[in-house]
Amino acid sequence: MPRLTIAKLATALLDPVNLVIESxxxxxxxxxxxxxxxxxxxxxxxxxxxxxxxLLDDTPCSAIxxxxxxxxxxxxxxETHWWAAFVGEHFHERNSELVSRLxxxxxxxxxxxGRLSTGEKQRLGIxxxxxxxxxxxxxxxxxxxxxxxxTHMTEExxxxxxxxxxxxxxxxxxxxxxxxxxxxxxxxIEQRRLVEERA
Amino acid sequence: MTxxxxxxxxxxxxxxxxVLVALLSWRxxxxxxxxxxxxxxxxxxxxxxxxxxxxxxxxxxSLPFIAMLSLFMLSVAGYEVMARQxxxxxxxxxxxxxxxxxFISSFSIMLLTLxxxxxxxxxxxxxxAIPLLGMLLGNTMTGIAVGLDNxxxxxxxxRNQIEARLILGQRWSQAIADIRKDALRSGLIPIINAMAAAxxxxxxxxxxxxxxxxxxxxxxAKYQLLIMYLITAGTGFGSLAAVWLGSRHLFDDRxxxxxxxxxxx
Numbered sequence: 177m178p179r180l181t182i183a184k185l186a187t188a189l190l191d192p193v194n195l196v197i198e199s200x201x202x203x204x205x206x207x208x209x210x211x212x213x214x215x216x217x218x219x220x221x222x223x224x225x226x227x228x229x230x231l232l233d234d235t236p237c238s239a240i241x242x243x244x245x246x247x248x249x250x251x252x253x254x255e256t257h258w259w260a261a262f263v264g265e266h267f268h269e270r271n272s273e274l275v276s277r278l279x280x281x282x283x284x285x286x287x288x289x290g291r292l293s294t295g296e297k298q299r300l301g302i303x304x305x306x307x308x309x310x311x312x313x314x315x316x317x318x319x320x321x322x323x324x325x326x327t328h329m330t331e332e333x334x335x336x337x338x339x340x341x342x343x344x345x346x347x348x349x350x351x352x353x354x355x356x357x358x359x360x361x362x363x364x365i366e367q368r369r370l371v372e373e374r375a
Numbered sequence: 376m377t378x379x380x381x382x383x384x385x386x387x388x389x390x391x392x393x394v395l396v397a398l399l400s401w402r403x404x405x406x407x408x409x410x411x412x413x414x415x416x417x418x419x420x421x422x423x424x425x426x427x428x429x430x431x432x433x434x435x436x437s438l439p440f441i442a443m444l445s446l447f448m449l450s451v452a453g454y455e456v457m458a459r460q461x462x463x464x465x466x467x468x469x470x471x472x473x474x475x476x477x478f479i480s481s482f483s484i485m486l487l488t489l490x491x492x493x494x495x496x497x498x499x500x501x502x503x504a505i506p507l508l509g510m511l512l513g514n515t516m517t518g519i520a521v522g523l524d525n526x527x528x529x530x531x532x533x534r535n536q537i538e539a540r541l542i543l544g545q546r547w548s549q550a551i552a553d554i555r556k557d558a559l560r561s562g563l564i565p566i567i568n569a570m571a572a573a574x575x576x577x578x579x580x581x582x583x584x585x586x587x588x589x590x591x592x593x594x595x596a597k598y599q600l601l602i603m604y605l606i607t608a609g610t611g612f613g614s615l616a617a618v619w620l621g622s623r624h625l626f627d628d629r630x631x632x633x634x635x636x637x638x639x640x
Binding site: 222 | 537539
């Protein structure tokens with residue numbers, strides 16, 4: 177039963193944040209652009225210098241090697257980047273069921289990265305992240321570039337993953353409909369603080 | 376065969392050719408004239424000065440004096456490596472990576488060569504030590520500068536890809552692996568090309584010099600081969616050290632990419 181705890185974690189744009197995301201819980205986050213949402217996710221993923229800590233169950237991020245932490249606490253960036261020429265080179269296994277649930281054919285693994293559309297990249301970015309079998313997920317606008325059908329497919333897949341692995345989610349979304357559809361608790365960033373909202 | 380000494384007039388004829396190139400390029404608005412003339416003047420002053428210093432050095436044969444000149448050459452080479460970086464590391468690292476890498480490679484290889492291979496008497500005989508170090512440093516410097524420049528430039532340009540790999544849980548060494556490989560190759564290509572072309576396309580500088588000075592060509596070829604291998608080893612160890620140190624310094628202990636350690640463009 178993984179639980180993600182954020183303990184006094186502060187970034188350049190945020191005062192110390194305390195937040196516990198229980199297993200199977202989805203915490204939605206929004207706020208003006210530039211208010212520090214991505215920076216918070218980056219700090220939880222330990223990509224930037226920060227004070228405070230994050231814990232997965234009782235394991236503090238600072239107590240284990242950063243690569244291991246990042247495999248266990250998966251972070252989906254708003255824009256995905258690809259370092260090899262072909263899609264398949266970014267995956268451990270060619271999971272055709274996973275990509276088909278995102279509306280992509282199995283041959284997608286043989287596709288050239290340079291020919292992917294923005295939406296395809298975003299969906300493959302999610303597949304690539306789930307391929308690591310993360311125990312908690314930080315999602316920065318995972319459906320921002322997707323049409324309605326693909327948005328629903330992606331939400332379904334993520335909720336399904338959550339149901340199976342009891343994954344805590346911290347999900348950034350600009351869409352009020354998506355937030356009320358998906359979220360269990362809701363926060364917005366206002367004046368350097370996380371403010372809880374009534375759903 | 377005796378050495379034909381060069382007169383000032385001989386040198387002036389050659390210098391006039393350089394001036395002509397500069398004039399032509401200035402007339403045709405092609406640029407580079409100024410740099411060309413500055414570099415030509417600089418080289419004249421530096422080489423004349425070196426000739427004079429070496430003359431003194433050969434007479435004195437003093438180890439401290441030789442050590443001082445060697446250190447001076449090393450520090451200038453370290454500065455040159457830094458100056459050739461478009462976007463090198465900030466602060467002491469900018470100078471240190473190049474200087475340390477050159478020190479490791481050039482100095483140790485020079486010592487090995489003097490003590491084990493050539494064995495002049497005394498071992499620090501400046502007629503051998505200084506030209507040897509000069510050739511090593513000159514080439515190692517280029518390899519290190521090119522390798523480091525390639526490393527930092529690509530790390531900057533491909534920063535998003537490096538971070539994507541880190542985010543997915545790769546270690547820093549995996550995340551930079553391709554870039555590091557490229558950087559090392561770029562540092563080694565000049566010397567690989569030089570070895571491939573030696574004797575077929577180009578007559579290398581040292582061999583040319585020895586032949587002009589009256590050495591039998593076969594002996595000159597052996598010396599040239601020795602020097603080439605030494606230069607390759609020096610460039611290789613130096614570039615390896617520099618690229619490894621540099622790539623390590625791009626990340627911190629938490630496997631984060633720290634591009635703020637590079638100078639601004």
